Amino acid sequence: MNLTKFLVIDVSLMLVGLTFLFIFQASKVKAFLLGDFKLNEGSNQSSINLPAQQKLLDLEHIARKDGSGITLESLIGLWKFSSVWKQETDNEDLISSSLLRLFSAGLEIKKDKSNHFIITNSIQFGLLSIRFLGVGNLKGKQPLLPFFFKRIELKAGSRVVFSRSLKVPDEKDRPFFALIAMEENGNWLSARGRGGGLALWIKDSNKFE
Numbered sequence: 001m002n003l004t005k006f007l008v009i010d011v012s013l014m015l016v017g018l019t020f021l022f023i024f025q026a027s028k029v030k031a032f033l034l035g036d037f038k039l040n041e042g043s044n045q046s047s048i049n050l051p052a053q054q055k056l057l058d059l060e061h062i063a064r065k066d067g068s069g070i071t072l073e074s075l076i077g078l079w080k081f082s083s084v085w086k087q088e089t090d091n092e093d094l095i096s097s098s099l100l101r102l103f104s105a106g107l108e109i110k111k112d113k114s115n116h117f118i119i120t121n122s123i124q125f126g127l128l129s130i131r132f133l134g135v136g137n138l139k140g141k142q143p144l145l146p147f148f149f150k151r152i153e154l155k156a157g158s159r160v161v162f163s164r165s166l167k168v169p170d171e172k173d174r175p176f177f178a179l180i181a182m183e184e185n186g187n188w189l190s191a192r193g194r195g196g197g198l199a200l201w202i203k204d205s206n207k208f209e
Contacts, residue, residue, distance in 0.1 A: 059181040067141040070179045079201035081105035087196030146176040
């Protein structure tokens, strides 16, 4: 690995460290982050009527009983992170939500030739981005979206400067999303993760490179 790659990785690690520093200093950073997003949130989000947590909980009850009707084709695209609620809480996790929006957390889903998903999870720091690339599939009536990541990449702009394979976990240890609902026009998507958190994404017209 050459000096440039070392420097890029060092910068990325420093930025990740700052992220955790923000989390631990939640009381100080909350006002800054929330104020920042009131000024800078994209017009795409402000023009969409997003559901409240209670609405998502009602939709989750229906999805568990009757299914959500979400299909493979409707999931394809780029989903930008919007909000998260911890398990068994009524309030949005404002710090986590703000940090994930700050670092442009996104989930891109494509379909491969075998009707499985190609999944890319990404966070970005200016020109630097970290991407986790993997595969998944739909299972069950709700349905569930189990997945795993096979590779991690560090990019500077459109150039991959570091790439490494990841160990494939046993099927029983793989993460999943229990899909809850999607807005009629496909503008937002909600799901609950294996750890119990409730998440909301907004459809983005852009695509990862």
